[in-house]
Amino acid sequence: MIICLSSLKGGSGKTTLAVHLAHAISLSKKKVILIDADPQGSSQGWAASREDKPPFPVIGMARNTLHRDLPELLENYDHCVIDTPPRVSALARTAILAADLVLIPVQPSSYDIWAASETVKLIEEAQGFKPEIIAAFVINRKITNTAISREVSEALSDYEFPLLKTTIGQRVIFSESSAGYSVMELAPGKVASTEIKQLSQEVIKMMG
Numbered sequence: 001m002i003i004c005l006s007s008l009k010g011g012s013g014k015t016t017l018a019v020h021l022a023h024a025i026s027l028s029k030k031k032v033i034l035i036d037a038d039p040q041g042s043s044q045g046w047a048a049s050r051e052d053k054p055p056f057p058v059i060g061m062a063r064n065t066l067h068r069d070l071p072e073l074l075e076n077y078d079h080c081v082i083d084t085p086p087r088v089s090a091l092a093r094t095a096i097l098a099a100d101l102v103l104i105p106v107q108p109s110s111y112d113i114w115a116a117s118e119t120v121k122l123i124e125e126a127q128g129f130k131p132e133i134i135a136a137f138v139i140n141r142k143i144t145n146t147a148i149s150r151e152v153s154e155a156l157s158d159y160e161f162p163l164l165k166t167t168i169g170q171r172v173i174f175s176e177s178s179a180g181y182s183v184m185e186l187a188p189g190k191v192a193s194t195e196i197k198q199l200s201q202e203v204i205k206m207m208g
């Protein structure tokens with residue numbers, strides 16, 4: 001299964017969730033590869049920051065033919081996660097076209113809600129070529145008991161795509177994870193780690 005993290009909004013959590021989904025899947029004894037399709041190379045930077053070998057391969061592939069090239073490359077893997085750039089571009093399109101599931105991270109902010117419609121448009125265009133692509137929103141950086149956190153769920157219900165049950169909270173440990181280690185490594189058993197495991201379970205279940 002190929003899961004693509006996609007959002008035209010920079011800073012929404014594509015890289016953070018890509019790295020963590022890949023790690024959570026690898027912890028469930030599945031072979032997973034992370035494809036960094038963002039020319040900025042943040043996922044690659046994450047892997048390179050580590051002292052040790054990353055727990056799954058991270059490959060930079062910012063090329064416009066991903067949807068054609070990936071199937072052959074993925075023969076030896078159970079799952080693939082793709083991190084993407086935050087711009088309407090051939091790269092954003094090829095990554096969506098390559099995917100079985102597109103996850104759209106949305107922060108509880110009006111800016112993110114407005115930007116969601118552009119991302120949805122891009123995915124719907126791709127579904128014109130490949131109708132079997134599934135897409136879903138996931139709330140990232142949720143702050144409990146705020147009005148905007150409730151409003152974001154409501155605003156997203158206007159779209160055809162479902163909102164995942166799992167939400168990822170605003171947690172300092174996620175910022176710390178950008179130095180090359182996942183929250184499962186930095187704080188095993190803590191809430192952040194549980195949320196990520198739940199996310200990966202929900203995603204895998206969705207794909208049957």
Ligand code: ADP
Nearest residue numbers: 010011012013014015016141169170171174175
């Ligand atoms: P994108 O790849 O969409 O541009 P990132 O994953 O790089 O977004 O996230 C942007 C910034 O927000 C990073 O500094 C990251 O550490 C931080 N961040 C992302 N998700 C969370 C979270 N749930 N809690 C706290 N910080 C977060």
Ligand code: MG
Nearest residue numbers: 014015038042
């Ligand atoms: Mg990124």
